[in-house]
Amino acid sequence: MARAFVFPGQGSQDVGMGKALADAFPAARAVFEEVDDALGEKLSALIWEGPKETLTLTENAQPALMAVSMAVMRVLEKEKGISLGDKVKFVAGHSLGEYSALAAAGAFSLADAARLLRLRGRAMQKAVPVGVGAMAALLGVGVDVAEKVAAEAAQGDVCQVANDNEPTQVVLSGHKVAIDRVAEIGKKYGVRRAVPLPVSAPFHCSLMQPAADAMAEALANVTVNTPVVPVIANVLAQPISDPDAIKKRLVEQVTGTVRWRECVATMAANGVTDFYEIGAGKVLAGLVKRTASTANAVSLGAPSDIDAALAALSS
Known part of the structure; x- marks a missing residue:
């Protein structure tokens, strides 16, 4: 039995996500504070209070979803004693979720992940005029x-x-x-x-090339560490760990296809039987089950989810 942690992409956001975690756990609260500091604004207030239209804007939704995923991760690690390196074989994320996966695996600092996703969201929005x-x-x-x-x-x-x-x-x-x-x-x-x-924009196609160029420039100036477990890259559907390869694939991902079905199949073929969706919503758990029919897929986004999964994760 092997586990993978998978991290949701845009569309899973909702007002109030992560609030119960922050109320219950100091480690989760600290994540939102760190993201607020990195961005120089109270993103946490927008996440918890809305309005939804503003949260849904790409430049907000991307760092917000990463923050919720990392809040879950910090609770698992700091408050529940679950070590990613010991308990998990792979991490993967859907589109922006790949940044969450890399932050969870220690490739990015939390602050760098927040700033990169804010820039990524803005660059993707600017790449194509609205309506085109x-x-x-x-x-x-x-x-x-x-x-x-x-x-x-x-x-x-x-x-x-x-x-x-x-x-x-x-x-x-x-x-x-x-x-x-x-x-x-x-x-x-x-x-x-x-x-x-x-x-609000046509993501993951060649029209996003200006955003890919912006991300190439931004990633060139960010430290990427070797992740503690391999990440399954969206554009390859294969595991990678080399920091230079990670940067390259993240740039390609802006205009390239998110090969999520193949990512799940690769993990399943490498012995993963249990998939844990870390963060907001339950979208990925559903996609996993429709791709790898014998897999177990569980969503962890609230304190009760974490408590329910703790025995299985600790084994």
């Missing part, structure tokens, strides 16, 4: 079919696979005019539904 880009989730088909739909919908515009989430859910990203063609084209390929996503 869009994203849509294709339900009922896998990545092979999604790639055919994307190629046909492009018609000279950008339309690419952004997220390969699980065997029957793939997200496309690109110019809005191309994404608008996806639903009709998808019908003949067996797409059950094409669901427009409520996002």
